[in-house]
Amino acid sequence: MSQMSTTMDQLIFQRENRERIQALESSFGLSRGLLSTPGRVLMGEGQLLKQGRRKAEPKVFFLFNDVLVYGSIILNGRWHKKQNIFPLEDIQLQDLQDSERLTNQWLIRTPRKSFFVSAPSYDEKQAWMHHIEDCRSRLLKGGSCQPSPAFAVSWIPDAAAYKCMRCFSRFTVANRRHHCRKCGFLVCNSCSKTREVIDHIHPTKKLRVCRCCHTSKKEEVPSRQRGDSNGKNSSEEDDEAASSDEGEDGEITQNQTPSQWFSTQTDTWGQVGTYVDPASLHQWPQ
Numbered sequence: 001m002s003q004m005s006t007t008m009d010q011l012i013f014q015r016e017n018r019e020r021i022q023a024l025e026s027s028f029g030l031s032r033g034l035l036s037t038p039g040r041v042l043m044g045e046g047q048l049l050k051q052g053r054r055k056a057e058p059k060v061f062f063l064f065n066d067v068l069v070y071g072s073i074i075l076n077g078r079w080h081k082k083q084n085i086f087p088l089e090d091i092q093l094q095d096l097q098d099s100e101r102l103t104n105q106w107l108i109r110t111p112r113k114s115f116f117v118s119a120p121s122y123d124e125k126q127a128w129m130h131h132i133e134d135c136r137s138r139l140l141k142g143g144s145c146q147p148s149p150a151f152a153v154s155w156i157p158d159a160a161a162y163k164c165m166r167c168f169s170r171f172t173v174a175n176r177r178h179h180c181r182k183c184g185f186l187v188c189n190s191c192s193k194t195r196e197v198i199d200h201i202h203p204t205k206k207l208r209v210c211r212c213c214h215t216s217k218k219e220e221v222p223s224r225q226r227g228d229s230n231g232k233n234s235s236e237e238d239d240e241a242a243s244s245d246e247g248e249d250g251e252i253t254q255n256q257t258p259s260q261w262f263s264t265q266t267d268t269w270g271q272v273g274t275y276v277d278p279a280s281l282h283q284w285p286q
């Protein structure tokens with residue numbers, strides 16, 4: 001291949017990449033974040049089932065050379081919302097066996113949030129995991145990024161426990177489920193009265209922790225003024241906020257389409273199965 005046609009290919013690639021990212025940006029409508037930044041390349045996209053607090057739901061995932069993005073699917077996949085962006089250097093993957101709940105699953109750990117995802121097939125799972133790892137190690141090799149020292153725990157799904165995992169009181173309409181942000185266990189309100197800042201999840205926000213995880217030795221002089229019933233108990237609010245991308249109305253589940261990976265060799269979109277050759281990933285434009 002001549003120098004000239006290689007340059008042409010690269011220009012076409014860059015234009016297509018830019019257009020793809022712009023289209024993706026606008027598919028998030030008003031909730032869009034900035035996805036177009038210089039040097040960012042969209043590597044692949046596809047649907048994965050993401051285990052939420054209440055159930056596993058299809059989400060659309062986009063892998064870039066520096067971030068992983070997912071969002072909820074609305075209007076048959078033409079529009080997305082609730083964009084989540086995770087820097088790749090902060091991501092850690094953990095391979096998992098199939099469970100009754102999810103097949104072809106793995107765990108995506110990040111400082112802010114950790115969650116289980118499931119691919120439609122074993123091949124797709126392998127492709128996703130491989131591509132994420134590949135992009136990530138390339139990023140870290142660049143030397144400008146540091147991997148995260150701490151990760152959020154994944155939350156135990158609501159349906160997994162009908163009793164508080166600390167005091168074994170039964171959950172009811174009145175005795176609601178909460179998640180400890182340190183261990184991810186399902187606990188009742190009286191077992192999780194404490195709030196602590198967990199730096200890697202949020203730098204200032206005080207988050208719910210259970211009594212077993214409450215370690216801060218600070219003499220916070222529990223001002224014992226009839227408990228802390230002074231409105232400080234924003235009990236549900238924080239749980240809801242953290243899981244606000246789950247179980248929303250207006251989302252239409254659609255058929256799983258195979259993930260697509262961009263090949264800089266052929267300048268075409270391929271599907272997993274036809275293209276899983278990570279070698280071509282080594283040729284993306286700088």
Ligand SMILES: [Zn+2]
Nearest residue numbers: 164167188191
């Ligand atoms: Zn309890």
Ligand SMILES: [Zn+2]
Nearest residue numbers: 180183210213
């Ligand atoms: Zn805990």
